[in-house]
Amino acid sequence: MDLCVIGTGYVGLVTGACFAEMGNEVWCVDVDAAKIEGLKAGKLPIYEPGLDEIVERNHQEGRLRFTTDLGEAMAECDVLFIAVGTPPLEDGSADLQHVLTVARDIGRRLTRYSVVVDKSTVPVGTAERVRRAIQAELDARGVSIPFDVVSNPEFLKEGAAVEDFMRPDRIIVGTDSEAARERMAELYAPFNRSHQRVIYMGVRDAEMTKYAANAMLATKISFMNEIAALCERYGVDVENVRLGIGSDQRIGYHFIYPGCGYGGSCFPKDVKALIAMAQAAGVEPEVLTAVEERNAKQKRVLEEKIVARFGEDLTGRTFGVWGLAFKPGTDDMREAPSIPLIEGLIQRGARVRAYDPVAMDNARRVFPAQWFDEGRLVFTRHQYDALDGADAMVLVTEWKPFRHPDFAAIKRLLKTPVIFDGRNQYDPLQLERLGIAYVGIGRANALAGEESRAVAL
Ligand SMILES: NC(=O)c1ccc[n+]([C@@H]2O[C@H](COP(=O)([O-])OP(=O)(O)OC[C@H]3O[C@@H](n4cnc5c(N)ncnc54)[C@H](O)[C@@H]3O)[C@@H](O)[C@H]2O)c1
Numbered sequence: 001m002d003l004c005v006i007g008t009g010y011v012g013l014v015t016g017a018c019f020a021e022m023g024n025e026v027w028c029v030d031v032d033a034a035k036i037e038g039l040k041a042g043k044l045p046i047y048e049p050g051l052d053e054i055v056e057r058n059h060q061e062g063r064l065r066f067t068t069d070l071g072e073a074m075a076e077c078d079v080l081f082i083a084v085g086t087p088p089l090e091d092g093s094a095d096l097q098h099v100l101t102v103a104r105d106i107g108r109r110l111t112r113y114s115v116v117v118d119k120s121t122v123p124v125g126t127a128e129r130v131r132r133a134i135q136a137e138l139d140a141r142g143v144s145i146p147f148d149v150v151s152n153p154e155f156l157k158e159g160a161a162v163e164d165f166m167r168p169d170r171i172i173v174g175t176d177s178e179a180a181r182e183r184m185a186e187l188y189a190p191f192n193r194s195h196q197r198v199i200y201m202g203v204r205d206a207e208m209t210k211y212a213a214n215a216m217l218a219t220k221i222s223f224m225n226e227i228a229a230l231c232e233r234y235g236v237d238v239e240n241v242r243l244g245i246g247s248d249q250r251i252g253y254h255f256i257y258p259g260c261g262y263g264g265s266c267f268p269k270d271v272k273a274l275i276a277m278a279q280a281a282g283v284e285p286e287v288l289t290a291v292e293e294r295n296a297k298q299k300r301v302l303e304e305k306i307v308a309r310f311g312e313d314l315t316g317r318t319f320g321v322w323g324l325a326f327k328p329g330t331d332d333m334r335e336a337p338s339i340p341l342i343e344g345l346i347q348r349g350a351r352v353r354a355y356d357p358v359a360m361d362n363a364r365r366v367f368p369a370q371w372f373d374e375g376r377l378v379f380t381r382h383q384y385d386a387l388d389g390a391d392a393m394v395l396v397t398e399w400k401p402f403r404h405p406d407f408a409a410i411k412r413l414l415k416t417p418v419i420f421d422g423r424n425q426y427d428p429l430q431l432e433r434l435g436i437a438y439v440g441i442g443r444a445n446a447l448a449g450e451e452s453r454a455v456a457l
Pocket residue numbers: 006007008009010011012029030031032035083084085086098101102119120121122154155156157158265266
């Protein structure tokens with residue numbers, strides 16, 4: 001099939017590349033000329049494991065093409081994916097300006113029956129707004145061309161995007177049109193070889209399904225982070241509790257890892273957008289608000305633990321931070337817990353030395369240039385350089401090379417052997433034996449103070 005994917009970010013590029021890999025002819029369109037030029041020259045705008053290989057192969061073989069000219073792409077395609085960003089507005093609701101701009105652009109160029117597929121995460125009712133925006137342009141042109149708008153939300157995770165796209169748990173297709181359903185069935189047929197993965201439903205049902213999925217996952221994480229806080233007060237190791245409850249199939253092991261808060265471009269914004277949708281509909285979003293508040297607190301937890309140990313004023317202290325990206329496997333810094341942590345430490349007078357395997361270029365744009373100029377924030381070439389002379393190590397993102405490090409080297413490099421483990425990667429007892437103080441999230445010794453013992457007794 002001939003497809004056009006509009007928006008060449010994390011979702012658009014993966015969608016385009018994976019459909020091309022399945023033998024389709026794909027045009028990827030973006031307004032960002034530098035991104036498109038880079039892609040034409042074989043330079044990927046994002047880090048995503050395995051993506052470079054399929055982009056390169058399909059580009060070379062002519063199935064995957066890049067352009068800033070939507071008209072050029074639409075001349076050959078009649079399935080048009082919208083995969084542009086839907087960032088939060090001030091009030092938390094989703095900003096649909098890019099989606100609606102694309103809809104108008106499509107309406108100005110439509111020449112034959114086409115299926116417009118909304119892959120961006122959008123509030124219930126957006127497909128209808130997209131339909132109206134396209135129709136308004138057709139009316140302005142004085143032409144009558146049939147088209148359908150389908151909701152096909154994306155569920156890929158960054159860091160595993162290609163794998164998730166190629167082997168999805170499910171593919172949600174929201175449409176009331178038989179013609180559109182047939183096109184989507186044909187397009188997704190290669191992904192259904194082992195079993196049927198497509199779930200058909202109404203357009204509005206599909207739009208809500210995406211938000212409900214992300215909100216449920218965020219709820220599991222915030223719930224677990226609250227349990228972790230309780231565990232600390234009662235001298236309980238939350239890691240044992242996690243294993244204990246995860247073994248119940250009704251709960252499961254996924255998304256119950258406590259940590260220093262969820263980040264990324266999806267959970268924070270989608271929970272906020274769902275809260276805004278609830279408020280607009282007169283439904284009190286009690287659970288969602290709590291999920292959001294717990295996460296905001298959780299992003300301050302590492303700083304609080306550092307302050308509990310070193311005091312409010314961190315002048316003269318240096319902290320070695322491992323991991324900047326919001327999760328391993330990506331260079332995405334959107335809503336990363338490392339941001340408030342580093343800002344908090346530097347504002348308290350500390351210096352920070354940080355290392356991330358792939359996100360340092362993006363992270364450099366997040367923090368004030370002055371901090372780098374003054375040496376208050378240094379990005380190092382190697383993970384161990386970040387710890388050289390630091391008062392403590394802080395693990396924020398659990399990249400694989402951080403999971404089983406050389407603790408003897410860590411102890412040698414640190415001024416005081418203390419590890420703040422924001423992802424509960426390490427064994428507190430092992431570190432204790434090595435003479436390294438350990439502070440995790442919800443671990444039995446996390447407070448290591450009288451307060452925790454007092455409550456436990
Ligand atoms: N990132 C994820 O893991 C993920 C997963 C599932 C769903 N989503 C959803 O998918 C959507 C896209 O997310 P993303 O992370 O890929 O965003 P992104 O910011 O990485 O990419 C969006 C791209 O759209 C381009 N764009 C903006 N306006 C355009 C226009 N008028 N015409 C053509 N291109 C335009 C931008 O230049 C950018 O390259 C969002 O709604 C998001 O919530 C994201």
